[in-house]
Amino acid sequence: MKFEAEKKVVVEAPGTIANLVCGFDVLGLCLHTPHDTMELKLIEEKKVIIRSSDKYSLPTEPSQNTAGAPLLEILQEVDAAFGFELLIHKNIMPGSGLGSSAASAAGAVVAANHLLGNIFNKNDQVRFAMSGEKVATGVKHADNVAPCIFGGITLIRSIFPLDIISIPAPQLYVTVIHPQIEVKTSDARQILRKEVLLKDAIRQWGNIAGLVAGLMKNDYELIGRSLEDVIIEPIRSILIPGFDEVKKNCKNAGALGGGISGSGPSIFMLSKSRETAEAIEKEMQMIYQRIGLAHYTYVTTLNMDGVKILNQA
Amino acid sequence: MKFEAEKKVVVEAPGTIANLVCGFDVLGLCLHTPHDTMELKLIEEKKVIIRSSDKYSLPTEPSQNTAGAPLLEILQEVDAAFGFELLIHKNIMPGSGLGSSAASAAGAVVAANHLLGNIFNKNDQVRFAMSGEKVATGVKHADNVAPCIFGGITLIRSIFPLDIISIPAPQLYVTVIHPQIEVKTSDARQILRKEVLLKDAIRQWGNIAGLVAGLMKNDYELIGRSLEDVIIEPIRSILIPGFDEVKKNCKNAGALGGGISGSGPSIFMLSKSRETAEAIEKEMQMIYQRIGLAHYTYVTTLNMDGVKILNQA
Numbered sequence: 001m002k003f004e005a006e007k008k009v010v011v012e013a014p015g016t017i018a019n020l021v022c023g024f025d026v027l028g029l030c031l032h033t034p035h036d037t038m039e040l041k042l043i044e045e046k047k048v049i050i051r052s053s054d055k056y057s058l059p060t061e062p063s064q065n066t067a068g069a070p071l072l073e074i075l076q077e078v079d080a081a082f083g084f085e086l087l088i089h090k091n092i093m094p095g096s097g098l099g100s101s102a103a104s105a106a107g108a109v110v111a112a113n114h115l116l117g118n119i120f121n122k123n124d125q126v127r128f129a130m131s132g133e134k135v136a137t138g139v140k141h142a143d144n145v146a147p148c149i150f151g152g153i154t155l156i157r158s159i160f161p162l163d164i165i166s167i168p169a170p171q172l173y174v175t176v177i178h179p180q181i182e183v184k185t186s187d188a189r190q191i192l193r194k195e196v197l198l199k200d201a202i203r204q205w206g207n208i209a210g211l212v213a214g215l216m217k218n219d220y221e222l223i224g225r226s227l228e229d230v231i232i233e234p235i236r237s238i239l240i241p242g243f244d245e246v247k248k249n250c251k252n253a254g255a256l257g258g259g260i261s262g263s264g265p266s267i268f269m270l271s272k273s274r275e276t277a278e279a280i281e282k283e284m285q286m287i288y289q290r291i292g293l294a295h296y297t298y299v300t301t302l303n304m305d306g307v308k309i310l311n312q313a
Numbered sequence: 314m315k316f317e318a319e320k321k322v323v324v325e326a327p328g329t330i331a332n333l334v335c336g337f338d339v340l341g342l343c344l345h346t347p348h349d350t351m352e353l354k355l356i357e358e359k360k361v362i363i364r365s366s367d368k369y370s371l372p373t374e375p376s377q378n379t380a381g382a383p384l385l386e387i388l389q390e391v392d393a394a395f396g397f398e399l400l401i402h403k404n405i406m407p408g409s410g411l412g413s414s415a416a417s418a419a420g421a422v423v424a425a426n427h428l429l430g431n432i433f434n435k436n437d438q439v440r441f442a443m444s445g446e447k448v449a450t451g452v453k454h455a456d457n458v459a460p461c462i463f464g465g466i467t468l469i470r471s472i473f474p475l476d477i478i479s480i481p482a483p484q485l486y487v488t489v490i491h492p493q494i495e496v497k498t499s500d501a502r503q504i505l506r507k508e509v510l511l512k513d514a515i516r517q518w519g520n521i522a523g524l525v526a527g528l529m530k531n532d533y534e535l536i537g538r539s540l541e542d543v544i545i546e547p548i549r550s551i552l553i554p555g556f557d558e559v560k561k562n563c564k565n566a567g568a569l570g571g572g573i574s575g576s577g578p579s580i581f582m583l584s585k586s587r588e589t590a591e592a593i594e595k596e597m598q599m600i601y602q603r604i605g606l607a608h609y610t611y612v613t614t615l616n617m618d619g620v621k622i623l624n625q626a
Contacts, residue, residue, distance in 0.1 A: 022518070023518070025515045025519075026515065026518060026519040026522060027522065155523060155526060157519045157520065157523040157535075157539060158516075158519065158538075163523070163538060165522075165523055165526050165527075165535060167522075167526055192511065194510060194511055194512075195508040195509065195510055195511065196510075196511050196514055197507060197508055197509075198506065198507055198544070199507075201509055201514040201517065201518075201544070202337060202339065203471075204514065204518055205335070205336070205337075205339060205514075205518040205521045206338075206339040206468065206471065207470065208518045208522045209339060209468050209470070209478075209480075209522065209524075209525045210468060210470040210478055211522075212522045212525040212529075213478050213480055213525050213529065214478075216525075216529045216530075217529075222478065225470065225476060226470060231511075
């Protein structure tokens with residue numbers, strides 16, 4: 001593929017919630033807020049330049065960068081006679097459990113695909129973005145990049161071969177609190193048991209089946225009843241101070257349900273209305289103020305579109 | 314409740330498939346064939362009389378009979394000054410894995426509810442029928458009685474409290490083979506491990522989520538990809554001679570997928586068309602003829618109505 005002219009695009013790459021309660025490792029959800037903004041342009045030289053406007057000191061060596069690695073792969077794939085220059089404005093904090101690395105990877109891929117004339121389908125785009133996740137976490141997983149690219153709620157039925165299913169869903173409000181503690185994904189994974197009780201697994205697959213049916217039937221009550229995780233949450237929530245109280249008080253305040261976002265430390269709750277979502281935000285803030293832990297909160301909605309093309313030149 | 318007049322009803326109580334592949338213990342499906350026919354009438358004396366026209370020598374003492382136990386409970390519940398007389402024509406062979414006891418229980422309950430003026434909702438009817446299952450298996454389970462009463466495909470998200478969800482589904486043809494061997498439910502349960510690998514459980518809940526989504530989206534390809542059981546089938550299929558070959562050949566002949574019906578020994582396969590379902594029947598018959606095992610086969614469709622009221626007097 002030849003370099004034709006200097007083209008540029010700006011995209012908004014949203015945060016995502018992986019490990020959606022009973023959907024550990026398979027269900028993810030796309031948010032409107034927080035989101036990164038990224039500016040990608042074609043350059044004449046075949047290379048990838050990463051620039052970053054944030055304070056997080058992420059690696060800018062392309063092969064070590066979550067956005068850089070997939071861009072290098074794309075250049076390879078299209079046998080390019082040009083390169084990419086990417087400027088990242090990061091708002092999704094790394095380590096928040098809100099898909100920060102996925103947003104970088106997915107945003108870069110969607111932007112590149114746009115500049116190349118939309119030559120890749122969404123599954124291909126997820127595949128490229130997964131190499132970004134590999135840089136960030138050591139594993140090619142799609143839990144965050146799939147909802148980031150497809151929007152809405154996605155099911156990763158299988159990774160090899162990749163099988164991504166969009167799950168239709170009704171309007172949902174999402175309240176997120178990000179307490180300022182560090183939970184390493186590797187720690188969060190290490191404390192999980194390799195074996196689980198069959199009876200717990202049965203309860204979990206009853207719940208995920210109920211959740212998918214509830215989402216597709218617009219049945220909020222059923223969604224609420226199905227938002228139960230008897231396998232991962234009881235173990236991982238130990239790493240998040242205040243988790244049980246947040247969950248209990250938010251459900252009392254009208255939340256349908258919720259849980260740990262990704263591998264934490266962020267906690268999210270789903271609601272039917274903005275009023276409830278805002279009441280829940282106050283409950284969360286009160287608890288962490290009392291605990292004395294700094295935190296950020298977001299009240300947002302399910303983002304049906306995923307990475308958004310803002311403008312181009 | 315008083316006895317008013319001699320009333321009578323005839324119902325057709327269908328066979329059902331529990332443990333629907335990746336939906337072990339939670340997903341069931343209602344068939345058109347085989348089905349029992351049952352005749353229930355009100356009698357003046359407060360008691361339950363069970364008569365049976367079959368060769369299976371099932372207990373006729375009401376409290377020990379799968380249909381009798383729920384009828385006794387109903388008489389108790391409505392404080393009846395009358396009784397029931399039930400005649401059962403059983404076509405669903407006990408021990409086939411096709412919900413024979415559930416058909417007796419569900420048929421009796423739906424017939425009684427009809428004679429009493431439809432005073433119980435479907436959830437109540439399932440609850441009564443579950444006491445019939447308790448007589449038959451020692452456990453109050455709803456895997457067969459729920460699809461038998463609701464029709465279609467049902468998800469039992471939870472037993473306590475009872476939470477039954479109807480899963481919409483497209484037209485499906487079902488081919489069933491019942492090889493004439495005995496698999497005791499207790500044996501089939503005993504060989505299961507109490508613990509399973511987390512990675513297998515994750516694959517299973519990815520599949521059940523995919524199956525529910527595929528059914529609700531009328532996506533036959535997705536239904537087919539999701540019909541995979543990595544936990545129960547690899548263990549239980551050992552008890553069924555020819556299972557692996559049946560499954561392989563049927564999928565080659567166009568089946569979407571399938572597995573063990575209930576705890577066996579029947580095997581079922583789902584197809585998109587009657588032609589495929591009939592071709593699959595021939596594959597199944599050929600295999601069991603070669604093995605030298607007597608068998609019955611059925612080619613039928615998903616029954617959306619459940620127990621059917623035939624006529625009344």
